[in-house]
Amino acid sequence: MACCLPVQTLHINSRTFKVTKLLGEGGFSVVYLVQDVATTRLYACKKIYCPDGTDSVKEALKEAETYRMFTHPNIIRILDVCVVQGKDGSKTVYIFLPYYRHGTLQDSLPPTESGSGETGPTERSILRMFRGVAYAVRALHDHELPEVPARRADSLDEGYGMELEERDVDGTGAERHVAYAHRDIKPGNVLIADDGMTPILMDFGSMQRARIHIRTRQQGLFEQDKAAEQCSMAYRAPELFDIKTGTRLDERVDIWSLGCLLYAQAYGESPFDVQLNQQGGSVAMAVQNGRWSFPPGHTKYSKGFQELIRFMLVVEPRERPSIHQVIDRLDALLLQTST
CATH class of the missing domain: 3.30.200.20 (Phosphorylase Kinase; domain 1)
Structure with missing residues:
Protein backbone atom coordinates (compact mmCIF):
# COMPACT_ATOMS: atom_id res chain seq x y z
CA MET A 1 0.00 0.00 0.00
CA TYR A 99 -3.34 9.40 19.96
CA TYR A 100 -0.26 9.15 22.20
CA ARG A 101 2.51 11.60 21.38
CA HIS A 102 5.33 9.37 22.67
CA GLY A 103 4.64 6.75 20.00
CA THR A 104 5.38 3.09 20.65
CA LEU A 105 7.91 1.16 22.67
CA GLN A 106 9.66 0.39 19.38
CA ASP A 107 10.52 4.09 19.08
CA SER A 108 12.31 4.09 22.45
CA LEU A 109 14.26 0.81 22.28
CA PRO A 110 17.98 1.21 23.05
CA PRO A 111 20.46 0.97 20.19
CA THR A 112 21.52 -2.64 19.77
CA GLU A 113 25.19 -1.67 20.08
CA SER A 114 24.55 -0.43 23.65
CA GLY A 115 23.88 -3.97 24.86
CA SER A 116 27.29 -4.54 26.42
CA GLY A 117 27.73 -1.04 27.83
CA GLU A 118 26.24 0.93 30.69
CA THR A 119 23.97 3.12 28.55
CA GLY A 120 20.29 2.52 27.93
CA PRO A 121 17.33 2.25 30.33
CA THR A 122 17.70 1.05 33.90
CA GLU A 123 16.57 -2.41 34.87
CA ARG A 124 13.86 -1.04 37.13
CA SER A 125 12.41 1.26 34.47
CA ILE A 126 12.27 -1.65 32.02
CA LEU A 127 10.56 -3.90 34.56
CA ARG A 128 7.99 -1.26 35.49
CA MET A 129 7.08 -0.72 31.84
CA PHE A 130 6.98 -4.46 31.24
CA ARG A 131 4.71 -4.98 34.25
CA GLY A 132 2.04 -2.77 32.65
CA VAL A 133 2.14 -4.91 29.50
CA ALA A 134 1.91 -8.06 31.62
CA TYR A 135 -1.16 -6.66 33.41
CA ALA A 136 -2.80 -6.04 30.03
CA VAL A 137 -2.05 -9.61 28.96
CA ARG A 138 -3.49 -10.92 32.23
CA ALA A 139 -6.74 -9.11 31.42
CA LEU A 140 -6.87 -10.92 28.06
CA HIS A 141 -6.04 -14.32 29.51
CA ASP A 142 -8.55 -13.97 32.38
CA HIS A 143 -11.44 -12.50 30.41
CA GLU A 144 -14.95 -13.09 31.71
CA LEU A 145 -17.84 -13.12 29.26
CA PRO A 146 -20.77 -10.91 30.28
CA GLU A 147 -23.71 -12.69 31.81
CA VAL A 148 -26.29 -13.25 29.10
CA PRO A 149 -29.16 -15.55 30.15
CA ALA A 150 -30.18 -18.62 28.19
CA ARG A 151 -27.72 -18.34 25.31
CA ARG A 152 -26.14 -21.32 23.68
CA ALA A 153 -22.40 -21.73 23.09
CA ASP A 154 -22.74 -21.26 19.33
CA SER A 155 -24.56 -17.95 19.70
CA LEU A 156 -21.98 -16.72 22.20
CA ASP A 157 -19.37 -17.10 19.50
CA GLU A 158 -21.29 -15.30 16.79
CA GLY A 159 -20.58 -11.85 18.17
CA TYR A 160 -16.84 -12.07 17.65
CA GLY A 161 -16.38 -14.71 14.96
CA MET A 162 -13.63 -16.34 17.01
CA GLU A 163 -12.86 -19.93 17.88
CA LEU A 164 -14.87 -21.25 20.81
CA GLU A 165 -12.79 -23.06 23.38
CA GLU A 166 -14.09 -26.40 24.56
CA ARG A 167 -16.13 -26.00 27.72
CA ASP A 168 -19.57 -26.80 29.10
CA VAL A 169 -22.03 -23.97 28.82
CA ASP A 170 -25.20 -24.66 30.74
CA GLY A 171 -26.81 -21.24 30.55
CA THR A 172 -26.16 -20.48 34.21
CA GLY A 173 -23.13 -18.27 33.65
CA ALA A 174 -20.91 -20.63 35.66
CA GLU A 175 -18.49 -21.15 32.75
CA ARG A 176 -17.84 -17.61 31.61
CA HIS A 177 -14.05 -17.54 31.67
CA VAL A 178 -12.66 -17.37 28.13
CA ALA A 179 -8.94 -16.86 27.60
CA TYR A 180 -7.98 -14.62 24.70
CA ALA A 181 -4.52 -14.47 23.12
CA HIS A 182 -3.18 -11.29 21.54
CA ARG A 183 -0.71 -13.28 19.36
CA ASP A 184 1.30 -10.27 18.16
CA ILE A 185 2.86 -8.74 21.26
CA LYS A 186 5.91 -6.75 20.19
CA PRO A 187 7.40 -3.29 20.86
CA GLY A 188 5.55 -1.77 17.89
CA ASN A 189 2.21 -2.79 19.43
CA VAL A 190 2.87 -1.17 22.80
CA LEU A 191 2.10 2.54 22.94
CA ILE A 192 3.53 4.81 25.63
CA ALA A 193 0.96 7.05 27.31
CA ASP A 194 1.50 10.78 27.59
CA ASP A 195 2.90 10.41 31.12
CA GLY A 196 5.87 8.64 29.52
CA MET A 197 5.58 5.67 31.89
CA THR A 198 2.35 3.78 31.18
CA PRO A 199 2.34 1.14 28.40
CA ILE A 200 -0.83 0.70 26.33
CA LEU A 201 -1.30 -2.58 24.45
CA MET A 202 -2.85 -2.06 21.02
CA ASP A 203 -3.58 -3.67 17.63
CA PHE A 204 -6.06 -6.46 18.31
CA GLY A 205 -6.38 -7.52 14.68
CA SER A 206 -4.57 -10.77 15.51
CA MET A 207 -6.38 -11.51 18.77
CA GLN A 208 -8.65 -14.53 19.15
CA ARG A 209 -9.90 -17.04 21.65
CA ALA A 210 -6.79 -18.75 22.82
CA ARG A 211 -7.62 -22.42 23.39
CA ILE A 212 -7.93 -24.35 20.16
CA HIS A 213 -7.73 -28.12 19.70
CA ILE A 214 -6.19 -28.99 16.34
CA ARG A 215 -8.18 -32.02 15.19
CA THR A 216 -7.29 -32.18 11.49
CA ARG A 217 -4.32 -31.37 9.27
CA GLN A 218 -6.48 -28.88 7.40
CA GLN A 219 -7.29 -27.02 10.61
CA GLY A 220 -3.60 -26.99 11.55
CA LEU A 221 -2.59 -25.52 8.20
CA PHE A 222 -5.33 -22.89 8.47
CA GLU A 223 -4.10 -21.77 11.90
CA GLN A 224 -0.50 -21.89 10.71
CA ASP A 225 -1.22 -19.67 7.70
CA LYS A 226 -3.17 -17.25 9.86
CA ALA A 227 -0.28 -17.00 12.33
CA ALA A 228 2.18 -16.41 9.48
CA GLU A 229 0.01 -13.55 8.24
CA GLN A 230 -0.80 -11.93 11.57
CA CYS A 231 2.06 -12.69 14.00
CA SER A 232 5.51 -11.09 13.63
CA MET A 233 8.07 -13.82 13.07
CA ALA A 234 10.70 -12.69 15.58
CA TYR A 235 8.06 -12.61 18.37
CA ARG A 236 5.97 -15.63 17.28
CA ALA A 237 5.76 -18.66 19.57
CA PRO A 238 7.40 -21.90 18.33
CA GLU A 239 4.14 -23.87 18.26
CA LEU A 240 2.68 -21.47 15.66
CA PHE A 241 5.31 -22.29 13.02
CA ASP A 242 4.42 -25.96 12.49
CA ILE A 243 1.00 -26.76 13.93
CA LYS A 244 0.47 -30.50 14.21
CA THR A 245 -2.73 -32.50 14.35
CA GLY A 246 -3.68 -33.48 17.89
CA THR A 247 -2.02 -30.50 19.55
CA ARG A 248 -3.68 -27.73 21.53
CA LEU A 249 -2.92 -24.04 21.23
CA ASP A 250 -3.53 -21.77 24.20
CA GLU A 251 -2.75 -18.38 25.71
CA ARG A 252 0.85 -19.28 26.44
CA VAL A 253 1.73 -18.17 22.91
CA ASP A 254 1.69 -14.69 24.47
CA ILE A 255 4.15 -15.67 27.22
CA TRP A 256 6.78 -16.45 24.59
CA SER A 257 6.16 -13.08 22.93
CA LEU A 258 6.50 -11.36 26.31
CA GLY A 259 9.91 -12.99 26.74
CA CYS A 260 11.00 -11.59 23.37
CA LEU A 261 9.56 -8.20 24.31
CA LEU A 262 11.48 -7.99 27.59
CA TYR A 263 14.68 -8.98 25.79
CA ALA A 264 14.08 -6.23 23.20
CA GLN A 265 13.46 -3.62 25.91
CA ALA A 266 16.92 -4.33 27.30
CA TYR A 267 18.97 -5.12 24.19
CA GLY A 268 17.21 -3.27 21.38
CA GLU A 269 15.69 -6.15 19.38
CA SER A 270 14.15 -9.61 19.70
CA PRO A 271 16.63 -12.39 20.52
CA PHE A 272 15.71 -13.92 17.18
CA ASP A 273 16.44 -10.72 15.28
CA VAL A 274 19.85 -10.92 16.96
CA GLN A 275 20.20 -14.52 15.82
CA LEU A 276 19.46 -13.55 12.22
CA ASN A 277 21.52 -10.36 12.13
CA GLN A 278 24.65 -11.78 13.76
CA GLN A 279 24.70 -15.38 12.61
CA GLY A 280 22.41 -15.55 9.61
CA GLY A 281 20.17 -18.55 9.04
CA SER A 282 16.47 -19.04 9.57
CA VAL A 283 14.53 -17.18 12.24
CA ALA A 284 11.87 -19.91 12.14
CA MET A 285 14.43 -22.64 12.86
CA ALA A 286 16.05 -20.59 15.62
CA VAL A 287 12.66 -20.05 17.28
CA GLN A 288 11.57 -23.69 17.03
CA ASN A 289 14.90 -24.89 18.43
CA GLY A 290 15.02 -22.20 21.10
CA ARG A 291 18.39 -21.05 19.81
CA TRP A 292 19.23 -17.61 21.23
CA SER A 293 21.67 -15.99 23.63
CA PHE A 294 22.33 -12.82 25.58
CA PRO A 295 24.79 -10.28 24.15
CA PRO A 296 28.32 -11.34 25.16
CA GLY A 297 30.10 -9.40 27.87
CA HIS A 298 26.95 -7.69 29.11
CA THR A 299 26.99 -6.58 32.76
CA LYS A 300 24.20 -3.98 33.05
CA TYR A 301 21.27 -6.24 33.94
CA SER A 302 21.04 -8.66 36.84
CA LYS A 303 21.02 -12.43 36.76
CA GLY A 304 17.41 -12.34 37.99
CA PHE A 305 16.45 -10.16 35.03
CA GLN A 306 17.97 -12.59 32.57
CA GLU A 307 16.38 -15.55 34.37
CA LEU A 308 12.97 -13.91 33.96
CA ILE A 309 13.53 -13.85 30.19
CA ARG A 310 14.62 -17.51 30.23
CA PHE A 311 11.54 -18.33 32.34
CA MET A 312 9.30 -17.20 29.47
CA LEU A 313 11.31 -18.43 26.47
CA VAL A 314 10.56 -22.12 26.92
CA VAL A 315 10.01 -23.94 23.63
CA GLU A 316 7.54 -26.52 24.98
CA PRO A 317 4.29 -24.62 25.64
CA ARG A 318 3.14 -27.02 28.37
CA GLU A 319 6.27 -26.15 30.35
CA ARG A 320 5.89 -22.39 29.82
CA PRO A 321 4.58 -20.37 32.78
CA SER A 322 1.18 -18.72 33.02
CA ILE A 323 0.85 -14.95 33.07
CA HIS A 324 0.21 -15.13 36.82
CA GLN A 325 3.51 -16.93 37.38
CA VAL A 326 5.30 -14.36 35.23
CA ILE A 327 3.81 -11.48 37.23
CA ASP A 328 4.68 -13.15 40.55
CA ARG A 329 8.32 -13.50 39.50
CA LEU A 330 8.34 -10.00 38.04
CA ASP A 331 7.00 -8.48 41.27
CA ALA A 332 9.60 -10.35 43.32
CA LEU A 333 12.35 -9.05 41.05
CA LEU A 334 11.07 -5.48 41.33
CA LEU A 335 11.24 -5.74 45.13
CA GLN A 336 14.89 -6.67 44.83
CA THR A 337 15.69 -3.87 42.37
CA SER A 338 16.84 -0.55 43.75
CA THR A 339 14.86 2.59 42.92
Whole structure:
Protein backbone atom coordinates (compact mmCIF):
# COMPACT_ATOMS: atom_id res chain seq x y z
CA MET A 1 0.00 0.00 0.00
CA ALA A 2 1.38 3.41 -0.87
CA CYS A 3 2.91 5.50 1.89
CA CYS A 4 1.63 8.82 0.60
CA LEU A 5 -1.16 10.62 2.47
CA PRO A 6 -4.72 10.40 1.12
CA VAL A 7 -6.88 13.44 0.54
CA GLN A 8 -6.11 15.98 3.22
CA THR A 9 -9.57 15.82 4.82
CA LEU A 10 -11.94 13.02 5.78
CA HIS A 11 -15.69 13.55 6.21
CA ILE A 12 -16.99 10.88 8.59
CA ASN A 13 -20.14 10.79 10.74
CA SER A 14 -20.86 14.48 10.08
CA ARG A 15 -17.38 15.44 11.29
CA THR A 16 -14.40 16.69 9.33
CA PHE A 17 -10.88 15.50 10.06
CA LYS A 18 -7.62 16.84 8.72
CA VAL A 19 -5.07 14.13 7.92
CA THR A 20 -1.67 15.31 9.17
CA LYS A 21 0.70 12.34 9.25
CA LEU A 22 1.11 8.65 8.46
CA LEU A 23 1.73 6.72 11.69
CA GLY A 24 2.05 3.20 10.32
CA GLU A 25 0.87 0.70 7.74
CA GLY A 26 0.60 -3.01 7.03
CA GLY A 27 -1.51 -5.37 4.96
CA PHE A 28 -4.79 -3.69 4.02
CA SER A 29 -4.63 -1.08 6.79
CA VAL A 30 -2.90 2.22 7.48
CA VAL A 31 -2.93 4.40 10.58
CA TYR A 32 -3.04 8.19 10.25
CA LEU A 33 -2.78 11.01 12.73
CA VAL A 34 -5.91 13.08 12.19
CA GLN A 35 -7.24 16.27 13.75
CA ASP A 36 -10.89 17.08 14.31
CA VAL A 37 -11.32 20.40 12.51
CA ALA A 38 -14.04 21.58 14.93
CA THR A 39 -12.37 20.67 18.24
CA THR A 40 -8.66 20.46 17.16
CA ARG A 41 -8.36 17.16 19.07
CA LEU A 42 -5.90 14.61 17.68
CA TYR A 43 -6.76 10.96 17.04
CA ALA A 44 -5.13 7.89 15.60
CA CYS A 45 -7.35 6.73 12.75
CA LYS A 46 -6.94 3.18 11.50
CA LYS A 47 -8.19 2.86 7.94
CA ILE A 48 -8.94 -0.71 6.85
CA TYR A 49 -9.64 -1.21 3.16
CA CYS A 50 -12.12 -4.04 2.57
CA PRO A 51 -11.97 -5.15 -1.09
CA ASP A 52 -13.77 -8.46 -0.53
CA GLY A 53 -17.10 -7.06 0.55
CA THR A 54 -19.05 -8.44 3.48
CA ASP A 55 -16.45 -10.90 4.80
CA SER A 56 -13.60 -8.41 5.01
CA VAL A 57 -15.87 -5.76 6.56
CA LYS A 58 -16.98 -8.30 9.14
CA GLU A 59 -13.35 -9.10 9.92
CA ALA A 60 -12.51 -5.41 10.36
CA LEU A 61 -15.53 -4.81 12.57
CA LYS A 62 -14.53 -7.83 14.64
CA GLU A 63 -11.35 -5.98 15.54
CA ALA A 64 -13.40 -2.96 16.60
CA GLU A 65 -15.67 -5.12 18.75
CA THR A 66 -12.64 -6.77 20.32
CA TYR A 67 -11.44 -3.40 21.60
CA ARG A 68 -14.82 -2.86 23.26
CA MET A 69 -14.51 -6.10 25.24
CA PHE A 70 -11.77 -4.82 27.53
CA THR A 71 -11.68 -1.91 29.95
CA HIS A 72 -8.18 -1.73 31.39
CA PRO A 73 -5.67 1.11 31.92
CA ASN A 74 -3.03 -0.76 29.90
CA ILE A 75 -5.29 -1.63 26.95
CA ILE A 76 -6.18 0.89 24.27
CA ARG A 77 -9.82 1.95 24.11
CA ILE A 78 -11.81 2.51 20.94
CA LEU A 79 -13.47 5.89 20.48
CA ASP A 80 -15.52 5.38 17.33
CA VAL A 81 -15.91 3.15 14.29
CA CYS A 82 -17.70 3.58 10.98
CA VAL A 83 -17.98 1.98 7.54
CA VAL A 84 -17.77 4.10 4.38
CA GLN A 85 -18.73 2.80 0.94
CA GLY A 86 -16.74 4.00 -2.06
CA LYS A 87 -18.08 4.81 -5.52
CA ASP A 88 -16.73 1.49 -6.82
CA GLY A 89 -18.71 -0.45 -4.22
CA SER A 90 -15.72 -1.21 -2.01
CA LYS A 91 -15.94 -0.45 1.69
CA THR A 92 -13.51 1.08 4.14
CA VAL A 93 -13.68 0.74 7.91
CA TYR A 94 -12.34 3.61 10.03
CA ILE A 95 -11.45 2.92 13.66
CA PHE A 96 -10.73 5.97 15.83
CA LEU A 97 -8.33 5.49 18.74
CA PRO A 98 -6.56 7.83 21.19
CA TYR A 99 -3.34 9.40 19.96
CA TYR A 100 -0.26 9.15 22.20
CA ARG A 101 2.51 11.60 21.38
CA HIS A 102 5.33 9.37 22.67
CA GLY A 103 4.64 6.75 20.00
CA THR A 104 5.38 3.09 20.65
CA LEU A 105 7.91 1.16 22.67
CA GLN A 106 9.66 0.39 19.38
CA ASP A 107 10.52 4.09 19.08
CA SER A 108 12.31 4.09 22.45
CA LEU A 109 14.26 0.81 22.28
CA PRO A 110 17.98 1.21 23.05
CA PRO A 111 20.46 0.97 20.19
CA THR A 112 21.52 -2.64 19.77
CA GLU A 113 25.19 -1.67 20.08
CA SER A 114 24.55 -0.43 23.65
CA GLY A 115 23.88 -3.97 24.86
CA SER A 116 27.29 -4.54 26.42
CA GLY A 117 27.73 -1.04 27.83
CA GLU A 118 26.24 0.93 30.69
CA THR A 119 23.97 3.12 28.55
CA GLY A 120 20.29 2.52 27.93
CA PRO A 121 17.33 2.25 30.33
CA THR A 122 17.70 1.05 33.90
CA GLU A 123 16.57 -2.41 34.87
CA ARG A 124 13.86 -1.04 37.13
CA SER A 125 12.41 1.26 34.47
CA ILE A 126 12.27 -1.65 32.02
CA LEU A 127 10.56 -3.90 34.56
CA ARG A 128 7.99 -1.26 35.49
CA MET A 129 7.08 -0.72 31.84
CA PHE A 130 6.98 -4.46 31.24
CA ARG A 131 4.71 -4.98 34.25
CA GLY A 132 2.04 -2.77 32.65
CA VAL A 133 2.14 -4.91 29.50
CA ALA A 134 1.91 -8.06 31.62
CA TYR A 135 -1.16 -6.66 33.41
CA ALA A 136 -2.80 -6.04 30.03
CA VAL A 137 -2.05 -9.61 28.96
CA ARG A 138 -3.49 -10.92 32.23
CA ALA A 139 -6.74 -9.11 31.42
CA LEU A 140 -6.87 -10.92 28.06
CA HIS A 141 -6.04 -14.32 29.51
CA ASP A 142 -8.55 -13.97 32.38
CA HIS A 143 -11.44 -12.50 30.41
CA GLU A 144 -14.95 -13.09 31.71
CA LEU A 145 -17.84 -13.12 29.26
CA PRO A 146 -20.77 -10.91 30.28
CA GLU A 147 -23.71 -12.69 31.81
CA VAL A 148 -26.29 -13.25 29.10
CA PRO A 149 -29.16 -15.55 30.15
CA ALA A 150 -30.18 -18.62 28.19
CA ARG A 151 -27.72 -18.34 25.31
CA ARG A 152 -26.14 -21.32 23.68
CA ALA A 153 -22.40 -21.73 23.09
CA ASP A 154 -22.74 -21.26 19.33
CA SER A 155 -24.56 -17.95 19.70
CA LEU A 156 -21.98 -16.72 22.20
CA ASP A 157 -19.37 -17.10 19.50
CA GLU A 158 -21.29 -15.30 16.79
CA GLY A 159 -20.58 -11.85 18.17
CA TYR A 160 -16.84 -12.07 17.65
CA GLY A 161 -16.38 -14.71 14.96
CA MET A 162 -13.63 -16.34 17.01
CA GLU A 163 -12.86 -19.93 17.88
CA LEU A 164 -14.87 -21.25 20.81
CA GLU A 165 -12.79 -23.06 23.38
CA GLU A 166 -14.09 -26.40 24.56
CA ARG A 167 -16.13 -26.00 27.72
CA ASP A 168 -19.57 -26.80 29.10
CA VAL A 169 -22.03 -23.97 28.82
CA ASP A 170 -25.20 -24.66 30.74
CA GLY A 171 -26.81 -21.24 30.55
CA THR A 172 -26.16 -20.48 34.21
CA GLY A 173 -23.13 -18.27 33.65
CA ALA A 174 -20.91 -20.63 35.66
CA GLU A 175 -18.49 -21.15 32.75
CA ARG A 176 -17.84 -17.61 31.61
CA HIS A 177 -14.05 -17.54 31.67
CA VAL A 178 -12.66 -17.37 28.13
CA ALA A 179 -8.94 -16.86 27.60
CA TYR A 180 -7.98 -14.62 24.70
CA ALA A 181 -4.52 -14.47 23.12
CA HIS A 182 -3.18 -11.29 21.54
CA ARG A 183 -0.71 -13.28 19.36
CA ASP A 184 1.30 -10.27 18.16
CA ILE A 185 2.86 -8.74 21.26
CA LYS A 186 5.91 -6.75 20.19
CA PRO A 187 7.40 -3.29 20.86
CA GLY A 188 5.55 -1.77 17.89
CA ASN A 189 2.21 -2.79 19.43
CA VAL A 190 2.87 -1.17 22.80
CA LEU A 191 2.10 2.54 22.94
CA ILE A 192 3.53 4.81 25.63
CA ALA A 193 0.96 7.05 27.31
CA ASP A 194 1.50 10.78 27.59
CA ASP A 195 2.90 10.41 31.12
CA GLY A 196 5.87 8.64 29.52
CA MET A 197 5.58 5.67 31.89
CA THR A 198 2.35 3.78 31.18
CA PRO A 199 2.34 1.14 28.40
CA ILE A 200 -0.83 0.70 26.33
CA LEU A 201 -1.30 -2.58 24.45
CA MET A 202 -2.85 -2.06 21.02
CA ASP A 203 -3.58 -3.67 17.63
CA PHE A 204 -6.06 -6.46 18.31
CA GLY A 205 -6.38 -7.52 14.68
CA SER A 206 -4.57 -10.77 15.51
CA MET A 207 -6.38 -11.51 18.77
CA GLN A 208 -8.65 -14.53 19.15
CA ARG A 209 -9.90 -17.04 21.65
CA ALA A 210 -6.79 -18.75 22.82
CA ARG A 211 -7.62 -22.42 23.39
CA ILE A 212 -7.93 -24.35 20.16
CA HIS A 213 -7.73 -28.12 19.70
CA ILE A 214 -6.19 -28.99 16.34
CA ARG A 215 -8.18 -32.02 15.19
CA THR A 216 -7.29 -32.18 11.49
CA ARG A 217 -4.32 -31.37 9.27
CA GLN A 218 -6.48 -28.88 7.40
CA GLN A 219 -7.29 -27.02 10.61
CA GLY A 220 -3.60 -26.99 11.55
CA LEU A 221 -2.59 -25.52 8.20
CA PHE A 222 -5.33 -22.89 8.47
CA GLU A 223 -4.10 -21.77 11.90
CA GLN A 224 -0.50 -21.89 10.71
CA ASP A 225 -1.22 -19.67 7.70
CA LYS A 226 -3.17 -17.25 9.86
CA ALA A 227 -0.28 -17.00 12.33
CA ALA A 228 2.18 -16.41 9.48
CA GLU A 229 0.01 -13.55 8.24
CA GLN A 230 -0.80 -11.93 11.57
CA CYS A 231 2.06 -12.69 14.00
CA SER A 232 5.51 -11.09 13.63
CA MET A 233 8.07 -13.82 13.07
CA ALA A 234 10.70 -12.69 15.58
CA TYR A 235 8.06 -12.61 18.37
CA ARG A 236 5.97 -15.63 17.28
CA ALA A 237 5.76 -18.66 19.57
CA PRO A 238 7.40 -21.90 18.33
CA GLU A 239 4.14 -23.87 18.26
CA LEU A 240 2.68 -21.47 15.66
CA PHE A 241 5.31 -22.29 13.02
CA ASP A 242 4.42 -25.96 12.49
CA ILE A 243 1.00 -26.76 13.93
CA LYS A 244 0.47 -30.50 14.21
CA THR A 245 -2.73 -32.50 14.35
CA GLY A 246 -3.68 -33.48 17.89
CA THR A 247 -2.02 -30.50 19.55
CA ARG A 248 -3.68 -27.73 21.53
CA LEU A 249 -2.92 -24.04 21.23
CA ASP A 250 -3.53 -21.77 24.20
CA GLU A 251 -2.75 -18.38 25.71
CA ARG A 252 0.85 -19.28 26.44
CA VAL A 253 1.73 -18.17 22.91
CA ASP A 254 1.69 -14.69 24.47
CA ILE A 255 4.15 -15.67 27.22
CA TRP A 256 6.78 -16.45 24.59
CA SER A 257 6.16 -13.08 22.93
CA LEU A 258 6.50 -11.36 26.31
CA GLY A 259 9.91 -12.99 26.74
CA CYS A 260 11.00 -11.59 23.37
CA LEU A 261 9.56 -8.20 24.31
CA LEU A 262 11.48 -7.99 27.59
CA TYR A 263 14.68 -8.98 25.79
CA ALA A 264 14.08 -6.23 23.20
CA GLN A 265 13.46 -3.62 25.91
CA ALA A 266 16.92 -4.33 27.30
CA TYR A 267 18.97 -5.12 24.19
CA GLY A 268 17.21 -3.27 21.38
CA GLU A 269 15.69 -6.15 19.38
CA SER A 270 14.15 -9.61 19.70
CA PRO A 271 16.63 -12.39 20.52
CA PHE A 272 15.71 -13.92 17.18
CA ASP A 273 16.44 -10.72 15.28
CA VAL A 274 19.85 -10.92 16.96
CA GLN A 275 20.20 -14.52 15.82
CA LEU A 276 19.46 -13.55 12.22
CA ASN A 277 21.52 -10.36 12.13
CA GLN A 278 24.65 -11.78 13.76
CA GLN A 279 24.70 -15.38 12.61
CA GLY A 280 22.41 -15.55 9.61
CA GLY A 281 20.17 -18.55 9.04
CA SER A 282 16.47 -19.04 9.57
CA VAL A 283 14.53 -17.18 12.24
CA ALA A 284 11.87 -19.91 12.14
CA MET A 285 14.43 -22.64 12.86
CA ALA A 286 16.05 -20.59 15.62
CA VAL A 287 12.66 -20.05 17.28
CA GLN A 288 11.57 -23.69 17.03
CA ASN A 289 14.90 -24.89 18.43
CA GLY A 290 15.02 -22.20 21.10
CA ARG A 291 18.39 -21.05 19.81
CA TRP A 292 19.23 -17.61 21.23
CA SER A 293 21.67 -15.99 23.63
CA PHE A 294 22.33 -12.82 25.58
CA PRO A 295 24.79 -10.28 24.15
CA PRO A 296 28.32 -11.34 25.16
CA GLY A 297 30.10 -9.40 27.87
CA HIS A 298 26.95 -7.69 29.11
CA THR A 299 26.99 -6.58 32.76
CA LYS A 300 24.20 -3.98 33.05
CA TYR A 301 21.27 -6.24 33.94
CA SER A 302 21.04 -8.66 36.84
CA LYS A 303 21.02 -12.43 36.76
CA GLY A 304 17.41 -12.34 37.99
CA PHE A 305 16.45 -10.16 35.03
CA GLN A 306 17.97 -12.59 32.57
CA GLU A 307 16.38 -15.55 34.37
CA LEU A 308 12.97 -13.91 33.96
CA ILE A 309 13.53 -13.85 30.19
CA ARG A 310 14.62 -17.51 30.23
CA PHE A 311 11.54 -18.33 32.34
CA MET A 312 9.30 -17.20 29.47
CA LEU A 313 11.31 -18.43 26.47
CA VAL A 314 10.56 -22.12 26.92
CA VAL A 315 10.01 -23.94 23.63
CA GLU A 316 7.54 -26.52 24.98
CA PRO A 317 4.29 -24.62 25.64
CA ARG A 318 3.14 -27.02 28.37
CA GLU A 319 6.27 -26.15 30.35
CA ARG A 320 5.89 -22.39 29.82
CA PRO A 321 4.58 -20.37 32.78
CA SER A 322 1.18 -18.72 33.02
CA ILE A 323 0.85 -14.95 33.07
CA HIS A 324 0.21 -15.13 36.82
CA GLN A 325 3.51 -16.93 37.38
CA VAL A 326 5.30 -14.36 35.23
CA ILE A 327 3.81 -11.48 37.23
CA ASP A 328 4.68 -13.15 40.55
CA ARG A 329 8.32 -13.50 39.50
CA LEU A 330 8.34 -10.00 38.04
CA ASP A 331 7.00 -8.48 41.27
CA ALA A 332 9.60 -10.35 43.32
CA LEU A 333 12.35 -9.05 41.05
CA LEU A 334 11.07 -5.48 41.33
CA LEU A 335 11.24 -5.74 45.13
CA GLN A 336 14.89 -6.67 44.83
CA THR A 337 15.69 -3.87 42.37
CA SER A 338 16.84 -0.55 43.75
CA THR A 339 14.86 2.59 42.92
